[in-house]
Amino acid sequence: MTTRITVRYFASIREAVGTGSEPLATQAATLGALRDELIARGGAYATALARGKAVRVALDQTMCSEDAALADGAEVAFFPPVTGG
Numbered sequence: 001m002t003t004r005i006t007v008r009y010f011a012s013i014r015e016a017v018g019t020g021s022e023p024l025a026t027q028a029a030t031l032g033a034l035r036d037e038l039i040a041r042g043g044a045y046a047t048a049l050a051r052g053k054a055v056r057v058a059l060d061q062t063m064c065s066e067d068a069a070l071a072d073g074a075e076v077a078f079f080p081p082v083t084g085g
Contacts, residue, residue, distance in 0.1 A: 002027060003072050007038075009048075010079035013055070016048035031057050032066030034076060054081045 008021040028034035035057070038045045049055055058077040059068050070076070 003029075003070050003074070005034075005070060005072070005074045005076055007034075008075065008077040010077060011082075012080050013048045013078050016044045018044065026070070028070060030066060030070060031059060031064060031068050031076060034070060035066060035078070049078060055079070056081055 002025050004023065004025050006021060007024050009017050009019065014020050026034055026037060028037050035049055035055070039049050039051070040046075056079050057064060057066060058079075059070075060075050061077070
């Protein structure tokens with residue numbers, strides 16, 4: 001089943017992939033599967049979202065773990081950890 005979502009990228013991830021957001025049709029059922037799908041694109045996506053890199057993810061503006069399920073119309077955001085100072 002294809003799910004249509006909006007993916008948003010923030011901070012260094014946005015700079016790496018060259019866009020702040022994109023509509024996406026995905027076969028991924030979870031946030032983790034979506035991340036793997038984006039990594040599989042290669043290039044800047046593979047580098048910015050690589051496993052082992054600290055990447056936070058939100059689903060519909062709520063921080064989630066990567067096992068959260070995707071639903072049609074969802075908004076997913078990827079961003080690096082934020083530090084204060």
